[in-house]
Amino acid sequence: MPRNEKPTANGPAADYARDRMVSRRRFLAGTVSLAGLAATTMMIPRLHAQEVKPPEDPMRVPGALPRPYGDRSPFVKSARVGGAGPGAPHGWGENAPNNFNSWTPLQDLHGIVTPSSLHFERHHNGVPLIDPARHRLLIHGLVNRPMIFSLDELERLPAVSRIAFLECSGNSHDLWLPNAPDFTVQDTHGLTSTSEWTGVKLSTLLEAVGVQRGASWMLAEGSDAAGMDRSVPLTDEVLQEAMICYGQNGEALRPEQGYPLRLFLPGYEGNINVKWLRRLKLGTAPFMTREETSKYTDLMPDGKAYQFSLVMEAKSVITSPSGRQQIHPGFHEIRGLAWSGRGRVTKAEVSVDGGRTWQPARLQEPILPKCHTRFLLPWRWNGQEAVLQSRCTDETGYVQPTRQELVKVRGTKSVFHYNAIQSWGVERDGRVRHIYA
Amino acid sequence: MDGYGTSMRKSLLIGIGTLAIGLAWCVWTAGSAEEGGGYGLGRTATDEEIRAWNIDVSPTGEGLPSGQGTVKQGAQVFAAKCAMCHGPTGTEGPKDRLVGGQGTLTTAKPVKTIGSYWPYATTLWDYIRRAMPFDHPGTLTSDEIYGVTAYVLFLNLIDRSDVASRSGGSRSGPRRKSVFGTGDAGEA
The missing domain is CATH 2.60.40.650 (Immunoglobulin-like)
Known part of the structure; x- marks a missing residue:
């Protein structure tokens, strides 16, 4: 008799375990029957309604079976908080349609790595749904041989991994305000996260295309609904450290972090680490995109603006x-x-x-x-x-x-x-x- | 109609986008000459593939397609496709304010708009093409983009007599001289 049909355990905890077992069995069987859907939909409200109660003694009740993709304990509630720009309220609910940020709950984290599900977010027109089989990276401009790479090809190239932070340059933006609201550290500093990033070095790809003399800037462009793009200076530091990433904390990038491909420039402001990367174009000057002229520039007291302030200082x-x-x-x-x-x-x-x-x-x-x-x-x-x-x-x-x-x-x-x-x-x-x- | 024209064309935008800022950058020369890096992965992109994706417009005007649009035409497009987010005159919101704010950047409440803060008109053209309208990006024709660009500049510049007196080839975004591009990129 399959374990999930064994009438031994009773109560909410047993129901929870049983639901998960049913869900798992359906998954393994590969059936998409109405019954399977019903079991799944019944399970979700149970989890989200926080009705799970632990047994009096977990040593007296068989536990849950393995499952295809893990989730945290239903008792752990740590979550990102959503919001928009400076002065905008933080939260979900009514705010949700206007939110384009989410902040990492730094107060709840241990060690240095941010769980991928809690990595902060900043999107410029939502998170695109991208078919990895159709995604391509084009490298062109001042190169000897313009090239196109598929995701599979990029993953076959020599890989590097690096644990590094990624911080939005707008992190702590509300702290420029003259008054100090009753903020949490998530509100004040939650636009920074750390991951292990894996990918191919930019220099590996540039060697493949052959960079022409005079190429000193590179446009990086995403395939989101904003076509988000930034100019990257091809400094020695960038050439040594820049990565085209497909991995985050051991698995594929999360959609919110650029699945299937993103640029990663360690130490540089978040916005230039272009997500959903589709194109790199080499040129002789910055391309002066909207984000690097009207947005991610620092207005100084004299009315001038500091541009290409890329490094996140200590x-x-x-x-x-x-x-x-x-x-x-x-x-x-x-x-x-x-x-x-x-x-x-x-x-x-x-x-x-x-x-x-x-x-x-x-x-x-x-x-x-x-x-x-x-x-x-x-x-x-x-x-x-x-x-x-x-x-x-x-x-x-x-x-x-x-x-x-x-x-x-x-x-x-x-x-x-x-x-x-x-x-x-x-x-x-x-x-x-x-x-x- | 006036000194800076009611019609926006490629040649005019190229003039508008003329760079006046000095940016230092490092020059990097190609490393390994071994084509393909020896891995045999990836393939040569065709001209057609590059053309399909090569949508950026630089401040020199490189990348602008042929086409044209008048302020009047742009006003119609703006009313139909932009005003619901930016307001009837580009000042009302609820989304980004596009017009006005000149003279406020040193005050306690800087108002950063295309007129007060954006250094290049070409950036406006590029951004409208790639990202606007927000709910239907990529749906405007080149002529519509020229028109809307002309209209938004018109809204910002109509009361600036100094602009009206300039010759076509030297026009810049209103703020080009007050953005300086140094920073880490330039120091390296």
């Missing part, structure tokens, strides 16, 4: 304790993330008194260039008001600035590239708030 933030959390007196491990688009993080320091004194935090291995680095510091909260801050230093010697220092140079209208020290105020009742200090 930045850190305490993820726990952080905004809108509630803490209690006693032991806490202060935890956070630090990263730099210029290389490795060499130091992370923590202050619990608003920046008057600093203590070095422990950097958790691995400490990789252009990658989230986890820092940790034990702390005993005595119930008094405190202001928690972190600041990092990267291998170039650059030290993350205070908000005051940043605003002095950049004003408050840049929108992009905010990397100042973040302050979390701990109130006497243990409530943690986003503040400017």
